[in-house]
Amino acid sequence: MNNVFEKYESEVRSYCRTFPKEFVKSKGAIITDVDNNEYIDFFDGAGALNYGHNNDYIKEKLIKYLEDDGIIHSLDMFTTPKREFIEFFEEKVLIPRGLDYKIQFTGPTGTNAVEAALKLARKVKKRENIFALMGCFHGMTLGSLALTSDTDSRKGAGVSLSNVTHIPTPYMFNQLNVIDYLDKILSDDHSGIDKPAAIILETVQAEGGVYVFDNNFLQGIRNICDKYDILMIVDDIQVGCCRTGNFFSFERADIVPDMVTLSKSIGGYGMPMAVTLLKPELDIWKPGEHNGTFRGNQLSMVAAKAGLEFMLNEKVEDQVKEKEAIVKEYLTQNIASKYPECEIRGIGLIWGIDVHEESISRQIVAECFNNGLILERAGRNNSVVKIMPPLTIDKGTLLKGLNILNNAVEKVLTQKAKKITTL
Ligand SMILES: Cc1ncc(COP(=O)(O)O)c(C=O)c1O
Incomplete structure (x- = not known):
């Protein structure tokens, strides 16, 4: 070597x-x-x-775009690839599934989408705390790392990781009903746990060791979020884009999260891209309040749309x-x-x-x-x-x-x- x-x-x-x-x-x-x-x-x-x-299908579109001198970098200006991606994603992926989300383009890796979702949830609910599940992985930057549960990754932070409460998962204890536990700690004025702005979870803990949460549990989390006015964020960065058999991994549970993070295969060809999907009423961002130079790389947009076309055609x-x-x-x-x-x-x-x-x-x-x-x-x-x-x-x-x-x-x-x- x-x-x-x-x-x-x-x-x-x-x-x-x-x-x-x-x-x-x-x-x-x-x-x-x-x-x-x-x-x-x-x-x-x-x-x-x-x-x-x-x-091959995606490659051809990328080569054509490069040969035509299509714009590559444009910050978040209006561009043709961005319009075409948004139109296609809304019309062919979201609307047919009855989903109504606005799309926030974040920096190009998964952790950027998670950071945006956390920031927005805290801003909307005016609460600092977030609930995450033990065994989760949501990224390596400070906000997402505070969620990520593995000790070695957390040690790398060098500062305290705060404003997150970790909740046990159903597979950890036979005797514990996690939904009842959540209900209890959220209703008990002596639980000592601050009500969160959001609960974030993967429907399948991938880095956590491939634990698939069953539909009842996912529906239970949705119900808890509704009951206590908490946002539900599904991190579909690894198991979205058809990995579990549906484009979104939460479809099997027939639930609608308030926010969804996507990255990895949304870029179609391995191109860097990340998005946070948010219910329209949550979109209280001020212009430029969550910025970044490489949001929406245009080649990624071209590949992403082609990837979605391929996904549907095939x-x-x-x-x-x-x-x-x-x-x-x-x-x-x-x-x-x-x-x-x-x-x-x-x-x-x-x-x-x-x-x-x-x-x-x-x-x-x-x-x-x-x-x-x-x-x-x-x-x-x-x-x-x-x-x-x-x-x-x-x-x-x-x-x-x-x-x-x-x-x-x-x-x-x-x-x-x-x-x-x-x-
Ligand atoms: C569920 C989940 N969320 C977030 C991330 C972070 O993505 P990235 O490594 O692109 O920052 C990952 C990466 O493996 C992931 O699996």
Whole structure:
């Protein structure tokens, strides 16, 4: 490995430590390194490449736009790509779903959309506190980091992270009804907890270890928000854009959040873009009150609209439901039923194998990488192997990747069993 990276790139780098190769090309669900080794991608740019690497449909639109000298940078001035994106998103995505949101373009990464949602919620409700769920991930800048629950990320802040109350999740305690708990702490004038401006949550805790919240729980949160005049923010940055089988991950629960954050795959091609969707009555921003130089990069707008067109033309939601069944059956038959120590969780095309041990998940991921499969870990103690392919992956490649994973699990768990018996 060329040591330019080690010599000059900050120690903060992370994914390259798990996948220590130099990558040069990618297509669909395949990434290629400089030595021409191919890897199946079950990581998907952490959810930024739902429509596949270098998607031909989107690429053509981008090339045409560049060849025509389309405007690239324009702050938040009116532009044709922005108008076309807004029109398409409203007419083809929001209105058909009965959703009425205004679109705020924020800085181009997910955390920017979360920061905007927090700021606006506090401004609208004139309250400082926000409720977030234990196990959540919402970003790494100070406001969103105050929500993010993992200790190592929080330690990096260097200042106290405040104005957030963390709420337990249903999967943490068998005996605790979290909705009743919320009802109690919000109605009890001796709970000691300040009423929040908003409750923010992911419908599937992705970085938290692939925990899918059931529809009753999501509806329960909506009801609590209504009862206590609290805004509900769904962070769909990772599991939106069809990842769970519907464009928005909350659709399955038949609820309407007050605000929604989107990033990652909304940029279509892996282009940086983030938006905060807000109910029109919440739009009390003063002009320029939440600004940023790179809001709405025009190439991202072009890619985003093309991505939405592709999503609808290719019926990506249906594709996900079909492939969900394949992955679920495969993991149940080959892993859950064979290895009682492995817990399988997931929905759509986001799945986790919880092996409950950091060293085991690490070895599985390393073994997969050696055999041409890229996937990452998540969750408490990083003990969950996360399966998140591009939604457009063909079934043959999907099964090939699952076979590599299955062999890795078998190898690592057999080695572990052998070690235990020889002790
Ligand atoms: C649910 C969720 N929210 C927010 C973020 C932060 O996005 P970004 O890394 O683009 O700032 C992430 C990133 O993984 C995420 O998964």
